[in-house]
Amino acid sequence: VSTQSTGDVQLNRPLLLKVKRTQDKMLGRVFVRTITNKAMSEALPTYAGKTYPVPNTKSFQKFMEMQSYYLKNDGSHIWYKSPRDKMRFWYAATTCGLSLIFSIYVGGVMIAKPEN
Numbered sequence: 001v002s003t004q005s006t007g008d009v010q011l012n013r014p015l016l017l018k019v020k021r022t023q024d025k026m027l028g029r030v031f032v033r034t035i036t037n038k039a040m041s042e043a044l045p046t047y048a049g050k051t052y053p054v055p056n057t058k059s060f061q062k063f064m065e066m067q068s069y070y071l072k073n074d075g076s077h078i079w080y081k082s083p084r085d086k087m088r089f090w091y092a093a094t095t096c097g098l099s100l101i102f103s104i105y106v107g108g109v110m111i112a113k114p115e116n
Contacts, residue, residue, distance in 0.1 A: 069081070069082075
């Protein structure tokens with residue numbers, strides 16, 4: 001443990017902490033570079049004469065399919081496209097409606113005159 005002085009205060013900090021942080025940053029950069037190079041190693045799709053670098057993995061292909069599904073202009077809102085979305089919408093709407101009715105009931109009970 002070394003003592004580092006900052007102004008009038010001496011701090012007892014290990015110098016290894018600074019080295020470990022630098023090594024973590026370096027490992028992170030190597031990992032990101034490896035992942036990026038693997039994903040970009042195959043063909044790139046073209047759009048109107050331009051080429052955009054996109055990963056060529058199964059998960060990204062699935063993401064692109066879902067993106068085209070949700071961006072389709074079929075007149076329905078994005079939060080009402082799939083059956084799962086419709087179920088969530090109706091669950092939220094029903095829950096809000098029931099809680100509003102319950103709140104009005106509780107408010108009516110609280111303002112009613114007590115029966116003696």
